[in-house]
Amino acid sequence: MAARRANGGDLLRLAGRSVRTLGEGYVRTRSGIRRTFHVRATRSASGNLANLLMLAIFSVLMLVPMLYVVNNAFKPVDELFIFPPRIFVQNPTLDNLRDLASILGNSWVPVTRYLFNTVLITSAGTALHVLFASMAAYVLEKYPFPGSKAFFALVITTLMFSATITSIPNFIILSRLGMVNTLWSIIVPAIGAPLGLFLMKQFMSTVPDSVIEAAKIDGTSEMRLFFRIVMPMVKPAWLALIIFSAQNLWNTTGDIYIRSESLKPLPYAMQQIMSAGVARAGAGSAVGLLLMVVPIAVFIASQSSIVDTMATSGIKE
Amino acid sequence: MESRSQRSARRLLDWSRSRDPWLRLLARVWRYRTAYLFLLPFAVVFLVFTVAPVVISMLYGFTYNNLLEPARFIGFANYIKLATHDDVFLIALKNTIVFAVLTGPLGYVLSFMVAWFINELPKRIRPLFVLIFYSPSIAGSIYIIFGILFSGDFYGYVNATLMNWGFIDQPINWLADPKYMAFVVVICVLWTSMGAGFLSFVAGLRSMDRQYFEASAIDGVRNRWQELWYVTLPLMKPQLMFGAILSITAAFSIHEVTIALMGFPSTEYAAHTVVNHLWDYGYLRFDMGYASAIATVLFLVMIGCNKAINAMLRKVGK
Structure with a gap:
């Protein structure tokens, strides 16, 4: 059909409507079938405009709470309690961040310890999750071994059972294994998160079987094939897995499984400051900003590879 | 040898x-x-x-x-107690179903529609909108901010705005008045509902083969809504099934939001959910058997919902 795959940018006026040109095609109009240079006759310019306006209004609503968090972090205390309250800061100040730094600097357990815990949990949990999930996803997608279908069906079903609902039996299992009150209690269960395996397996389907067969004919070992050939090909997917897993672990407060203060992660310490109410409203708002900025910044940096991965995330019957 | x-x-x-x-x-x-x-x-x-x-x-x-x-x-004693002797569980079940019905389907449809609307935009500005809608779901426990926005005194932004504009004379106690609590929970959950499912929709729409749309335009699809129903939705079925699972999970697991905003237990248990109840028995009363029975009920409800949604998705585009 279309000889030219146009980029969809140029506009063409046809039958009184401006339409996008997307390549050659035939369009049925009131006066009969006619050959045109576009097939995007299903889009009206007014509809496109309405769509943009609606999304813009909607996104302002989505942004309000976040704008508020950002602005609050820079408000002096008198502005935090002004009536009527304002969203936007008048006299921006860094006092809140300084307050937060001094509170954290004077805490019983040094803040570097909380930070270390969170960094350790996030990096160890994410690295092992990506490695193990990729290995499992690779064989589930490429080798029809007995039980592979059943295992994957189990993975899909368990996508539904979030960690909050299984936390009680999990607590029992962790305590039997002697992992309660160690950082392992957060790291290990996160390694087996079904979402990562699911996304990775779906993305593995984009690796052509011929590549794997060719490597095998060349006598490449399984290990080499996986680490040197397959893993580089699914790079967008492991970036996505890193994001999902790291976000989850970065936000973990570990309030059930960890009792020792020196093993608590950073979000727990932050929550304590936030819950101190009016006395620490300034520092609390700085915490809000910190907790929000990290995951969003990571997402901005990796959006395109995440979206590439999610393109294969569908469940086929 | x-x-x-x-x-x-x-x-x-x-x-x-x-x-x-x-x-x-x-x-x-x-x-x-x-x-x-x-x-x-x-x-x-x-x-x-x-x-x-x-x-x-x-x-x-x-x-x-x-x-x-x-x-x-002890056999079915836990389940019998759940159904007949535990008034709070019945309240929690009612709340969970109300929250799930309001946030689940609404969040699901909203995620898809927003993804679809974003996909209608020129390519260059799509990532910006994806970022705006996706951010709330990953921004940590930032939903706590709704506690300040909906604060019960007149320092709360919503109260202050409504009073300024003359809609109300007295501040509304959003977080402690059972009349309004469900509303605040639903708003807050919907705000964070554009998560991995939403990204899956965005990606699925982006990677769709243009030939289907060209063919459908020739076959007489006249506008974007017809295209959505007859072409886009049927092609998106795999992503829709994935999104459905995530929506169900999110809708039935609401608990942190209610604790952060309304406390635990909330006034007259008006924001008490099944997961709250489960935590109450599991971690405060250490009745693990009873808490497990609650979890089992929840599992069964979730699996049932997933089956129902899959059955509905089979009818899309027909």
Whole structure:
């Protein structure tokens, strides 16, 4: 059909409507079938405009709470309690961040310890999750071994059972294994998160079987094939897995499984400051900003590879 | 003399041609032994920390278990108590269903529609909108901010704005008045509902083959809504199923939001959900058997919902 795959940018006026040109095609109009240079006759310019306006209004609503968090972090205390309250800061100040730094600097357990815990949990949990999930996803997608279908069906079903609902039996299992009150209690269960395996397996389907067969004919070992050939090909997917897993672990407060203060992660310490109410409203708002900025910044940096991965995330019957 | 590896290869060949199905299966398993090794590390963690908890919940539901004494089998007593003697559970179940019905389908449809609307925009500005809509779901526990926006005194932004504009004279106690609590929870949950499912929709729409749309335009699809129903939705079915699972999970697991905004327990249990109830019995009263029975009820409801949604998705585009 279309000889030219146009980029969809140029506009063409046809039958009184401006339409996008997307390549050659035939369009049925009131006066009969006619050959045109576009097939995007299903889009009206007014509809496109309405769509943009609606999304813009909607996104302002989505942004309000976040704008508020950002602005609050820079408000002096008198502005935090002004009536009527304002969203936007008048006299921006860094006092809140300084307050937060001094509170954290004077805490019983040094803040570097909380930070270390969170960094350790996030990096160890994410690295092992990506490695193990990729290995499992690779064989589930490429080798029809007995039980592979059943295992994957189990993975899909368990996508539904979030960690909050299984936390009680999990607590029992962790305590039997002697992992309660160690950082392992957060790291290990996160390694087996079904979402990562699911996304990775779906993305593995984009690796052509011929590549794997060719490597095998060349006598490449399984290990080499996986680490040197397959893993580089699914790079967008492991970036996505890193994001999902790291976000989850970065936000973990570990309030059930960890009792020792020196093993608590950073979000727990932050929550304590936030819950101190009016006395620490300034520092609390700085915490809000910190907790929000990290995951969003990571997402901005990796959006395109995440979206590439999610393109294969569908469940086929 | 044949070597060891030759011998085992010949035995394998014999097995795979054997008439005994078990030997044939064994031969296949042995052929894929490396695959099992690759699967093993993930499978162990997954089975122990994701599958076993579900199974244990179902078993413990039939016991009395306080973690100190050995578990005691008590049959259906936990379920009978749930259905007949626990008023708070019934309130929690009602709240959970109300929240799930309001946030689940609404969040699901909203995620898809927003993804679709974004996909209608020129390519360059799409990532910006994706970022704006996706951010709330990853911004940590930032929903706490709704506690300030909906604060019950006149420092709350919503109250202040409504009073400024003259809609109300007295501040509304959003977070403690049972009349308004469900509303605030739903707003807050919807705000964070554009998560992985939303990204899946965005990606699925982006990667769709343009030829389908060209063909459908020739076949007489006249506007974007017809295209959505007859072309886009049927093609998006795999992503829609994935999104449905995530929506169900999110809708039935609401609990942190209600604790952060309305406290625990909330006024007259008006924001008490099944998961709140489960935590109450599990971690405060250490009645693990009862908490497991609650979890089992929740599992069954969620699986039922997933089946119902899949059945509905089969009717899309017809």
